[in-house]
Amino acid sequence: MQGRLKLTLCNWPKTHCLILAGTFIACLSGCQEVAPASMRIVTGFKADRYLGEGHQVAAIPAWFQSHCVAHMTAKYAPGKDDRISVLNSCETSDGSLSHAVGEARFVAASSEGRLEVTFLKLWGSWLWQAAGDYWIIGLDPAYQWAVLGYPAQEFAWVLGRSTTLEMETLLKIRRSLEREGYDACELHMTTPDQKGRLCDAIG
Secondary structure (H helix, E strand, O other), X not given: OOOOOOEEOOOOOHHHHHHHHHHHHHHOOOOOOOOOOOOOOOEOOOHHHHOEEEEEEEEEOXXXXXXXXXXXXXXXXXXXXXXXXXXXXXXXXXXXXXEEEXXXXXXXXXXXXXXXXXXXXXXXXXXXXXXXXXXXXXXXXXXXXXXXXXXXXXXXXXXXXXXXXXXXXXXXXXXXXXXXXXXXXXXXXXXXXXXXXXXXXXX
């Protein structure tokens, strides 16, 4: 890792923060994802309706969530210059609460749900070279749930205003995922009331 950089990461356990920093810094040398040609992003997106708290209902989790065991949430608030402030939280195996503070910005027009998120700071400024893709590929008209995809389809997240989603909603979510090439059986339910694979929960 480049010791000359002063990085503000998060207040996750130190080990996880260092791993996160090392991986993102490695990506600065050229790791790029190519979006599938068929991946469709939500349009007509309204950021002000998206703000607030979302509970992780299901996911193909990212490696930096490995310390999270329950109660994964994401809180979104207005940021500067039409950006969105991000606060991710989860409960760890020892019962403590872990937080990660970041910032999201739109890659294209703000009416398109294509954003990038960074959790790294360099000398007080967000390090966008280390940002990860945050693409909204499914969204409830009432903004009660959202499906977040990743260009290489390695990760996916389902967020809900409620911790429990009804069967009809889960079917809509599965269609959003499968339309973009995901296998619903790769996502696991992550709320106290819903466990196991998403495909099994739907039946």
